[in-house]
Amino acid sequence: MMSNIYKETFDVEGQVVIVTGGAGLLGEQYVHALSQAGACAVIVDINKTKAEEIAHAVCGEEVLVMKADVTDPDDVARVVEVTMDHYGRIDGLVNNAGLDPKFDPDHVSGHINAFETFPVDRWDEAIDVNLKGMFLCARAVGFPMLEAGKGSIVNVSSIYGLVGPDQRLYEEKDPTELRSFKPVTYSVSKAAILGFTRYLATYWAHQGIRVNTLTLGGVYQGHVDPFLSRYIWRTPLGRMAQRDEYNGALLFLLSEASSYMTGSNLVLDGGWTAW
Template identity: 40%
Template structure:
């Protein structure tokens, strides 16, 4: 009998949950998983964005996608979310821990190290790291009881490498000067460590846990930033959001059934320098 390899990427019958599902990367992850057959819970703090993504994906891919609102940094909200999703879409087979925050105040987020407010630090950590743990704790435990599941956690190239401060000279994001704050680097490095711990903790129960680490994605930076960043990349350009979807589907599916505890860097070769 001829072996079918294409079916390894088939997510038909699976329920996937994507946090930050209304965001720049999240909406592409939702669409890619849905196109490969998964029922997708689109989770975001912003009801309008989550609803719009779910409606578009349902229409464009003839798929099941449903919006849910939750604060992943709040344990009670996570518990309520799990009950809502399972009642509507069934037990979660794929958890895509993708949500992150810059806070609602970019001035505070981009403050220099010397002036960075510890309360802003804690607010960011509460989503970028604590929220990932709360989601993994709740949904990973269910996966372990059922004997299967895939958890994917979005980190950042700056969880692996320190930012090159030279690329920020003359650079801006949405019209204001930018940098990469230390809290972002620390939180994303924590994501990679959390992934490795959970992979070894739940491996015996058939739960795989991996990190997807994007390089810099075009998302409102000015031309000078893009030029300086691209000069650091072997492939010579910044990423586009859809560049991340192939790795996402791979990690969600049985195509990666013997892959766990890994950090998949989709960075155009930056980390190879």
């Protein structure tokens, strides 16, 4: 008997959930997890080819693919319109699309991501995707969620939204002998997400829409030493996350199991921020 109650509590079957950046490393995992749990995932990404590959690989539940740029209000409005036409409801939004620029040897004009010379256009681009995109998507799903009187929005942040980057991790020199840094835009945008979540959670608290932050630590994707060793040494659990280790937390935040949780921050970081 008890197990049935808990099964219902964590149930997301039949829910319609938009996943921005759904074609990325973690977005793909979320789409698979949602589909396995019986939810209908809507992949929103600028990478249509990858999004279609993921949708094709998902067996069972239906997956909708939408090529859209989260920084474009018209694209975002179209995502909501098409989703509503297709399913007639939107239960969840996973604000997951983000820019975490990697080293690009073609655009090096000094130490990589050095604050002193950080380009204004790179600042604008990252803040646009990581913050404006989140704002536009939440604003757009607000209409159907307010009408339904329910919804769950999950804003994805990072350990670097809570603490400053440990720049010692990135000390490895690239082939051009330039020093590499985690960019300022990542910290600024990921920290701002916490404020955005608290604002929206309290703003919509009485209309049935819950808004929470999901804060994540680094995911292993073939990293090599010395970065990997330094990351492991710096992490209490002694390893990076596996790419599917955040799925359970996501389903929790989207389901009734988290019904009393809003404006909060769920941290999965292997203990990174505990010391």
